[in-house]
Amino acid sequence: MTGERSGDAWLWDLRRRPRNPRATLVLLPHAGGSAQGYGEWAHWFPEDVRIVAAQYPGRGPRYGETPATRIEQLAQPLAEVLREIDGPLHIFGHSLGAHLGFEVCWRLKLLGRSAAAFYPSAAAAPHTLRPGRRHPGELDDATVLAQLRERGGLPDDVLGHPELLDMVIEACRTDMAVTYHYRYGPMRRLLDCPLLAFGGRSDVAVPAELVERWPELSTGPNEVHLLSGGHFYVHDHMPLVTAALRSWLGPRIPPGLPHRHRPDQHGQALRAPSVPRLTTSGAPTMPDDMVTLPIELAIGKPPIIPVPDLPDVVAATEWLTVHKRELRAQLLRHGHLLIRGLPITDADAFAALRDVLVDERAAYKEKATPRSNYGSDIFSSTDLPAAQPIHLHNENSYTLDFPGLLIFACIAAPSAGGATTVADVREVLQALPADLVQKFRATGWLLTRNYYRAAGLPWTTSFGTENREDVEAYCANQLIGCIWTGEDGLRTVQRRSAVVTHPVTGDEVWFNHAAFWSRWSLEEEVRDVLELTFGADGIPFDTAHGDGATLGEEEIRAINAAYAAASRRERWQPGDLMLVDNILSAHGRETFSGSRKILVAMGEPVLLADCSPTVEPAAAAATASH
Structure with missing residues (x-):
């Protein structure tokens, strides 16, 4: 020292x-x-x-x-x-x-x-x-040493030096006497x-x-x-x-902190601000001093950070550069942030701001929904019809690596609805029935996809190739079971962990598409049509427990209820930028009317292996549907 x-x-x-x-x-x-x-x-x-x-x-x-x-x-x-x-x-x-x-x-x-x-x-x-x-004077050296080891407070190098070990034990015993006699008082x-x-x-x-x-x-x-x-x-x-x-340590206490212990709406303590770099390789870069930004906190809404009047994209990139580290720290704390009032008018402006906030771009793999490509890895958030809601989910939870950061930008806000909903999946995990979590923790979840030309995205679009051998090689490398079906169909089955741990914060989270792609999350009429058309085991998407056991309607209802309880929403305004930590937060979309143009970019790829999965990923046997 x-x-x-x-x-x-x-x-x-x-x-x-x-x-x-x-x-x-x-x-x-x-x-x-x-x-x-x-x-x-x-x-x-x-x-x-x-x-x-x-x-x-x-x-x-x-x-x-x-x-x-x-x-x-x-x-x-x-x-x-x-x-x-x-x-x-x-x-x-x-x-x-x-x-x-x-x-x-x-x-x-x-x-x-x-x-x-x-x-x-x-x-x-x-x-x-x-x-x-017990009074520490009654404790022998072995007991004091055992307590130190149990608490993890004894450096390994001390054990090899008996004289030093004796000094540590005696110091601890003395201080334990202070603790023994300490009383808060009447x-x-x-x-x-x-x-x-x-x-x-x-x-x-x-x-x-x-x-x-x-x-x-x-x-x-x-x-x-x-x-x-x-x-x-x-x-x-x-x-x-x-x-x-x-x-x-700044000149004032961070705004938004109430004058009482503030658990979230499910009783979980707020998480600490962390280092701003979401990374899984090496030690995080130490941040400089943090200037506290104003942040608006309200029940049922994502945290909102208003920005000062910024005349153009150049000024906006300068502002984001100055505050990037605190924004990333706050993102790890809350899981999602809405930055309001940026001069974002088109995809080029969004790309410029994205490049400030993202250190490494992430690919969109095993595509499942239609998107428009605006170039420079900027996409529409989704091109699904306005009347179709999108359930809460974590992007690419079924792949072996996925984006750690999602950035959404509002170019045009719909006249009604259309919010990008978010939910802290730490809260979702805590809200789920313990027995259900334990089963998922033990077995993981199973995703089955059936690719058709006439329903959903064809395999050529999802895998970005028309070569069957390329698809087979990709599936083998990514631990996905696959089998060709019909004239030009494909069936894939993969097992993934349903619960993972954030590699930076250490928080355990609910991270999967188990409810999102379950047949029981479909509208009844839609489910009936799909089953009638493709057969009960041939619908485009379905999920199960990782051991193949059926994932029932009541279980899916419980999962969707946990998502709903943790859900937050805020109506889009042009110039809004939403940051989503893809491991800490799920996202979705409400139905809407009017013109809606929300763009998305993905960054900071994370390996599933770095997230302490409770179940190892595996390719499951894919058999032709009946």
């Missing part, structure tokens, strides 16, 4: 102190930790933010001092030291550091020097703590600063529901961000955590 003493024994500057810092971020270590453990953090923040870590007595340069055994012995002197620092104070504490942070913030409030924001991490809200834990104490709490969803020491209680202790704006991982989830999510902190 490159750092220096701040001039006070309690604080350690993790890098050279800026001359006029716009804010100070204070980092409070976990039990057994020290200031040096935060050394990496300095690299994730802009240079005009001062980064300091607390050094507890008995640690690092203070090794010879008597360690604290009560939280008051840490909180009061720290509050008095921090009181003298000019500018906004942002306080982050992990585990023990979170409880210490609460006490420091409370004392700063009493001293007339409230913190600008408080960030508790991997700790139960203090008022939820209950007595009954008096209800509320902070008046904004609060952003973090936790690991798989933390065996701190259940997520206790992390979610933190907002009850603040009257300021607040959020809870639950990330994948255990007690030391931060090790795997440094970009997400630091990006969230950067977004709160």
Whole structure:
């Protein structure tokens, strides 16, 4: 760690102190930790933010001092030291550091020097703590060591150094005494600063529901961000955590945050802003400081970001370039964004804006619906009739790689209807019956397609070739079973995972076309005509469980109900640009009347293999329909 003493024994500057810092971020270590453990953090923040870590007595340069055994012995002197620092104070504490942070913030409030924001991490809200834990003095070394291993807080290189291991165990035991004696107290104490709490969803020491209680202790704006991982989830999510902190380190609190814990309409905590680059190759590029954009949040609508008056496409590309990183971070947070008021008048203007936002274009594979091609990988969103609704779905969920980002642009808005609906598929997964999810998680889903010249897209259009050998080679490479039928027909069957994990956020999502292409999502009259024409097992599209078991009408009804509950809509206006994270959000289309011209571009391809599928993709046996 490159750092220096701040001039006070309690604080350690993790890098050279800026001359006029716009804010100070204070980092409070976990039990057994020290200031040096935060050394990496300095690299994730802009240079005009001062980064300091607390050094507890008995640690690092203070090794010879008597360690604290009560939280008051840490909180009061720290509050008095921090009181003298000019500018906004942002306080982050992990585990023990979170409880210490609460006490420091409370004392700063009493001293007339409230913190600008408080960030508790991997700790139960203090008022939820209950007595009954064993005193750490009763725990032998093996028990302390086992707890450290269980929580994932013991570096592997420590195990090979017995003397160092003894020091770590003793430091943890001492700090565990602080935690053992800590009580919230009989008096209800509320902070008046904004609060952003973090936790690991798989933390065996701190259940997520206790992390979610933190907002009850603040009257300021607040959020809870639950990330994948255990007690030391931060090790795997440094970009997400630091990006969230950067977004709160500005001169004001991000707009749109209500003055209470704000779960979504299904009770799920809002996700943290993440790194802006949606990538599956290598570490994400570290963002610069984030300038908070105004964002309008309303139930039933996608988040809307209005833009200032921009006279032309050149000005619009400049604006998007400046704000690209925050837009991508907000996209990972919400799953979809509507940017309103851009000067988009034709496909060329849209392509110019697309090129700012997309680092790599993605192909449209195994085509299923008609689209118009405007060149430069710009297409109509769909050419299906206005009276035909399009159910919510994730683009190309049935392929082995798919676009991570979709961008829609409104050139002409219909007079009625026609919204591009969106739904956060994290919410959809949570809303589905547990037994149904478990079956899909175990078996995946099966897609059967029958290609005809007279119904739907012919195979020549879907595969972009008239050569049967090319189709067979593609299917073999992409794990798709295929068989030629009739005079010029084709039947394909493929198994795919129904549940995947977002490669950047770590969120598990519902990602498939199981309901979209089920016969039970068709209007009854349409289904009857198709079955009469092509036979019950010869309709153009149908789905099943991954093991071939029938996917019934009631199951499809439950899936469509979950989509409907998570659905959001906003009427198009010319100049609207909608960003959709294709893994976090499904999209669809309402019926409409009048002229509608919505264009789409796809980018940031993602491999299914990088999304932790619960079922390996496979080609299923394709047999001729009867």
